[in-house]
Amino acid sequence: MVSRDDIPFLPSLRGLIRARNSTQWNELKQILWHSITARFARKGNIFPLAWIHPWSNCRSTQPPALFQMMAGYWVSQSIYVAAKFRIPDAIQGRPKSCREIAEINGVNEDSLFRLLRVLDGLGICTKKKEKYELTAQGRLLQSDVHGSLRSMALTLGEIHYQAWGNLSHSIRSGQPAFNEVFGAGLFEHLNENKADGDTFNEAMSDFSGLVSHAVALAYDFSGVQSVVDVGGGHGKFLRTILGMNEHIQGTVFDLPGVIEGTKEYLSQFGERCTAIAGDFFKSVPHGACIYILSGVIHDWNDDQCIAILKSCRTAMVESSRVLVVEMIVSESKPCFSTLLDMNMLVMSGGRERTESEFRSLFQSAQLEVTRIISTLSPHKIIEGRRA
Numbered sequence: 073m074v075s076r077d078d079i080p081f082l083p084s085l086r087g088l089i090r091a092r093n094s095t096q097w098n099e100l101k102q103i104l105w106h107s108i109t110a111r112f113a114r115k116g117n118i119f120p121l122a123w124i125h126p127w128s129n130c131r132s133t134q135p136p137a138l139f140q141m142m143a144g145y146w147v148s149q150s151i152y153v154a155a156k157f158r159i160p161d162a163i164q165g166r167p168k169s170c171r172e173i174a175e176i177n178g179v180n181e182d183s184l185f186r187l188l189r190v191l192d193g194l195g196i197c198t199k200k201k202e203k204y205e206l207t208a209q210g211r212l213l214q215s216d217v218h219g220s221l222r223s224m225a226l227t228l229g230e231i232h233y234q235a236w237g238n239l240s241h242s243i244r245s246g247q248p249a250f251n252e253v254f255g256a257g258l259f260e261h262l263n264e265n266k267a268d269g270d271t272f273n274e275a276m277s278d279f280s281g282l283v284s285h286a287v288a289l290a291y292d293f294s295g296v297q298s299v300v301d302v303g304g305g306h307g308k309f310l311r312t313i314l315g316m317n318e319h320i321q322g323t324v325f326d327l328p329g330v331i332e333g334t335k336e337y338l339s340q341f342g343e344r345c346t347a348i349a350g351d352f353f354k355s356v357p358h359g360a361c362i363y364i365l366s367g368v369i370h371d372w373n374d375d376q377c378i379a380i381l382k383s384c385r386t387a388m389v390e391s392s393r394v395l396v397v398e399m400i401v402s403e404s405k406p407c408f409s410t411l412l413d414m415n416m417l418v419m420s421g422g423r424e425r426t427e428s429e430f431r432s433l434f435q436s437a438q439l440e441v442t443r444i445i446s447t448l449s450p451h452k453i454i455e456g457r458r459a
């Protein structure tokens with residue numbers, strides 16, 4: 073890759089003069105033009121040397137930002153494979169050489185050396201005296217640590233990555249690429265493929281661990297006697313709420329295939345918590361104080377969301393509240409939820425929504441938004457009651 077440091081001024085000038093007569097001139101002219109206009113647009117460094125090559129970005133050896141974005145999956149797949157082969161698990165404890173890690177994980181030493189070099193560049197590990205150790209970020213790729221993102225790296229690198237490979241199908245048809253690639257809807261596939269289902273549910277639980285604490289801190293559960301976690305997966309969200317509020321009785325409600333796995337996680341709460349299997353498009357358990365829908369609404373299209381919210385409404389009594397926990401798309405500034413929105417389109421045909429879109433869903437299900445509460449996480453709590 074050519075950088076500005078590789079292009080001293082005079083030789084470059086000479087090169088440019090020579091190039092004027094070459095077959096490359098037309099292409100080079102366009103590159104120079106893009107480079108110059110981009111620099112003016114950014115009002116950055118307008119010193120002519122910096123214009124010489126578009127990759128001549130302030131003494132950097134990096135290619136242009138656009139190229140780096142296009143190769144984004146090189147980064148995500150490198151992280152995925154490191155997580156899959158449990159490289160971070162092997163490194164933890166004490167710094168280790170590449171050979172030691174290769175032996176522990178049974179992988180090719182030269183390939184591992186090259187992968188570790190990438191991970192070092194990404195700030196996931198560091199190399200000191202030929203030994204590798206994890207950074208704070210790298211430790212999140214270990215399997216058994218609080219806030220672990222290992223299962224998330226796996227599900228993103230496997231089923232999500234394959235579905236995203238067919239993004240064009242979603243853009244052309246408006247339908248989830250996942251169904252085209254896997255021949256079934258997301259939750260149907262997870263139910264029928266245990267390994268993918270377990271990884272997905274673990275990833276959701278790990279993520280819930282972070283969001284649920286933020287929600288438990290932001291929402292006052294003191295007068296609440298019972299909570300149903302609708303589409304609650306392995307119940308991680310509810311476990312946090314119950315752990316922080318000893319007076320609450322809880323129920324996790326999810327599909328039969330998921331609930332089987334949920335039960336083992338609830339034993340610590342004894343009779344305070346039950347797991348019920350069912351279909352939230354048909355009905356949910358009746359009469360609870362709070363119905364939580366965390367990371368559920370964004371999986372579905374508007375009609376399906378209205379059906380889920382209506383099931384909750386039917387089960388609610390006058391004093392019940394529904395809490396939808398989601399990120400909210402900003403109508404004024406770019407935010408991560410716009411990318412998450414693409415992920416929802418690809419994976420299940422769902423979407424991320426703006427505040428007014430949530431209000432309109434609630435209204436269509438005869439619910440009224442009572443409050444929108446910010447949390448310490450990017451997620452908000454949209455609280456509603458029967459209209």
Ligand SMILES: C[S@@+](CC[C@H](N)C(=O)[O-])C[C@H]1O[C@@H](n2cnc3c(N)ncnc32)[C@H](O)[C@@H]1O
Pocket residue numbers: 259276277280302303304305306308309325326327330350351352353365366367368371
């Ligand atoms: C994205 S996950 C969110 C899990 C959990 N609420 C959390 O925050 O970790 C969506 C959940 O909805 C469940 N689900 C999907 N379709 C369902 C249905 N028809 N009835 C009940 N649960 C369903 C899935 O099994 C999954 O656990």
